[in-house]
Amino acid sequence: MEQKYIKDLALEQVTGTHHALGTSITLQIFGMQEDKFGIIPKSFALIDHYEDLLTVNRDESEVMDVNHAAGKHPVQVSSGTYDLIKLAVEKSRENFGFNALIGPVVKLWHIGFKGAHVPTDEQIKERMKLTDPENVEMNDQDQSVFLTKPGMELDLGGIAKGWIADRIRDLWLAYGIKAGIINLGGNILLVGDSPKRINGKWVIGVQDPKEPRGDNITTLMVNKCSAVTSGTYERYLIVDGKRYHHLIDPRTGYPVQTDLAGVTTFTKDSVEAEIECKRLFFAGHPIKGWHDDPDRLGAVFVYNDEHVEYDNFKK
Numbered sequence: 001m002e003q004k005y006i007k008d009l010a011l012e013q014v015t016g017t018h019h020a021l022g023t024s025i026t027l028q029i030f031g032m033q034e035d036k037f038g039i040i041p042k043s044f045a046l047i048d049h050y051e052d053l054l055t056v057n058r059d060e061s062e063v064m065d066v067n068h069a070a071g072k073h074p075v076q077v078s079s080g081t082y083d084l085i086k087l088a089v090e091k092s093r094e095n096f097g098f099n100a101l102i103g104p105v106v107k108l109w110h111i112g113f114k115g116a117h118v119p120t121d122e123q124i125k126e127r128m129k130l131t132d133p134e135n136v137e138m139n140d141q142d143q144s145v146f147l148t149k150p151g152m153e154l155d156l157g158g159i160a161k162g163w164i165a166d167r168i169r170d171l172w173l174a175y176g177i178k179a180g181i182i183n184l185g186g187n188i189l190l191v192g193d194s195p196k197r198i199n200g201k202w203v204i205g206v207q208d209p210k211e212p213r214g215d216n217i218t219t220l221m222v223n224k225c226s227a228v229t230s231g232t233y234e235r236y237l238i239v240d241g242k243r244y245h246h247l248i249d250p251r252t253g254y255p256v257q258t259d260l261a262g263v264t265t266f267t268k269d270s271v272e273a274e275i276e277c278k279r280l281f282f283a284g285h286p287i288k289g290w291h292d293d294p295d296r297l298g299a300v301f302v303y304n305d306e307h308v309e310y311d312n313f314k315k
Contacts, residue, residue: 012195016040020047021161022057023185029172030179030195039175039265043168047184050164053081056103056155063154071150074139082143084163088156091275092133092250097282098275099250101131103153110202111246111255112235118244124253129251142259162228162274165189169270182270186213188227189270200224206300206308209233218300218308225297226270230281231262249282258284261303 014035018025026048027040035041053062062077063085069075077085088100110116119127130152137146147154156163161184168182169191179192181202181306193200204227205216213234232245232255249256263281267273272295280287280299291298291312298312 014040016044016135018044018047020044020051020207021164021184025185026181026183027168028181028183029177031177037038037175039172039177043171043226046167046171047164050080050160052289053078054084054156054160054164056153056157057297063147063156066145066147067153068082070147070152074144076142076144079143080167082138082145084156084160085145085154085162086138086140087271088154088159089133089136092161095251096279097249097251097256098158098278099131099133100154100156100158101133101136101147102248102250103155104130104151105250105253106155106246106248107153109244109246109248109255111237111244116237118237118239128253135304158278159271159274160224161185161187162189162272164272165226165270169273186209186229187270190224190226191223192224204266206264206302207231207262208306209302209304210306217302217306220313222266222297225266225268227264227266228273228277229262229264230277231260231302232258233261237315247281256282256284258282259303259305260284260301261304261306264302266297266299268297272296280311285309 012033013028013030014032015028020107021052023034027043055061056063062081066075073088092099092101108119108123108127130149135148137148165184165187166181169189172180172191179195180191194202201221203219204222205219205227208215208217209231232247237244244255247256260281263277265273265277265280290296301309
C-alpha cells in the first residue's frame with residue numbers, strides 16, 4: 001500500500017497517508033521534524049493488522065471465521081477481537097439502533113452498491129430472524145464466539161474504526177506523542193492539546209449534508225476528543241421518487257425514519273463516539289441527560305431543513 005510522508009518544518013509536523021479500512025487515512029503528528037522512531041509506519045502496520053482480524057470484506061479474518069461457523073460451533077478469537085465483539089454484542093442488546101448482527105438485512109437492501117433494490121416485506125422479515133443479538137454466545141474463559149443460527153453474520157464495521165483509532169492513540173502515547181490527529185476516513189481522534197492555539201483547543205468542522213465532503217455547515221472549538229458522524233446523505237437509493245438511505249433500523253429492517261440529515265458526537269474515546277453517534281441518530285434528537293456522562297462532550301444535530309441544534313455546546 002502506498003504511504004506518503006510530508007515534513008512541515010515550520011509547524012514541526014509529520015504527516016502520513018495510507019489506504020485501509022476501505023478509506024483514505026491521514027495521520028498527523030505535531031512537535032516532530034522527522035519520524036525517527038517510525039511511529040507513522042508502525043501505526044499503519046497496526047491498522048492493517050486489525051483490518052486483517054476484523055474485516056468482513058474478505059473471505060478470511062477472525063470475524064469471518066465466526067461467521068462461517070454460524071449454527072455449527074464456537075470459534076476462538078484473539079483477545080482484542082473478542083473484547084470488541086463483546087462490546088458490540090452488549091451494545092446491540094441495548095436495542096437503541098446499533099446492531100452488529102444487522103448484516104443480512106443490509107445486504108438485502110445493498111444500498112450504495114450495484115444491485116441495490118427495495119426488498120419485499122416478507123424478505124425483510126425472513127432476514128430479521130438472523131439479527132437477534134441474544135443468539136450470540138460469548139465465552140470469556142476461552143474467548144470464543146458462537147452465532148447459534150445458520151446464516152447469522154457479525155459485522156463490526158459500525159465501531160471498528162473507532163476502536164482501531166483508540167489503539168493508535170495508545171501507541172502514540174506509549175511513544176510520548178504530545179499532539180496529533182488520527183483521521184480514519186472522517187472518523188477523527190484528536191490526541192493531546194492543539195499546538196496551534198494558546199488554549200490548546202482544536203477546530204472541528206461539521207459536514208454540510210447538502211454540499212460535497214469537506215464543506216462545513218458549522219465549526220466548533222473542542223478539547224482533545226473524538227468526533228464521529230452518522231448521516232443519511234452519502235449513500236441512498238431512489239425508487240419511484242422515494243429516497244431510501246443506507247442506515248437500516250434493526251428494529252424494523254427498513255431505513256430509519258428521521259428528520260435528521262446527520263449527527264456528530266464528541267466523546268473522549270473514538271469507539272464511544274461511534275456507538276453514541278448511532279444512539280443519538282436513531283433517537284433523532286438530543287437525549288435528556290446524555291451529556292451528563294463526563295466522557296460525552298456534546299453533539300451537533302443537522303436536520304434535513306438544514307437547521308442545526310447544539311447539545312452541550314454554546315453557539
